[in-house]
Amino acid sequence: MAITANSASNPTMAPSRRLEVLAFVTRTSGQDVRLCYQCAKCAAGCPLVSAMDLSPPQLIRALQLGQPELALGSDALWLCVGCQTCVTRCPCAIDLPRIVDSLRVWADAHEHAGAHSDILTFHRLFLKSIELTGRMYEIGLMGGYNLLSRRLFSNTDLALPMLRRGKVKAVPQRIQALDEIRGIFQRAETLRRAEEVSLRGAGRR
Secondary structure, eight states, rough: OOOOOTTTTTOOHHHHHHHHHHHHHHHOOOOGGOOOOOOOOOHOOTTTTTGGGGGHHHHHHHTTTTHHHHTTTOOOHHOOOOOOHHHHHTTTTOOOHHHHHHHHHHHTTTTTGGGGGHHHHHHHHHHHHHHHSSOOHHHHHHHHHHTTOOOOTTTTTGHHHHHTTSSOSSSSOOOTTTHHHHHHHHHHHHHHHHHHHHHHHHHHH
């Protein structure tokens, strides 16, 4: 199976860095890519495969071949919406969205997002909204995204009609169990910092 991706944004990695990425993905996703035998059932059911430069089995194949830079440089990595269709179809029960999430975390930490940085910006703002209010605050998300992506007036014509119809709230609504939500984020941050320390130690070795 031929695999091509945006090599300009992800030049060939050093062998030691490749091993780092593969070990990170295996550890954080809990998935064994060696189990995949390329039946392509995941691609047959994926609703976004036609928009991807690498199909789901090609993403996994890049990891099997020890070339994670191909997956990190692909558009497919950022187009996956985690619908779980591939998981339900996989005869080996491989959870591809978990693998994708692990690769995204690596890309974020090592500045591999490149042309997909706007997607990463949206992701961060979404999570920040959940952390601060316990739910989605659409007006804040849209305003923050437009500002950080430098698309100041994108979709602003939709804001007033949606406010009038009560589709979105002008003021954020906080849930009662907000302390529990923030506790989840604090634990996640602790795990992230521990992972960073582990990765730095592996890099020095």
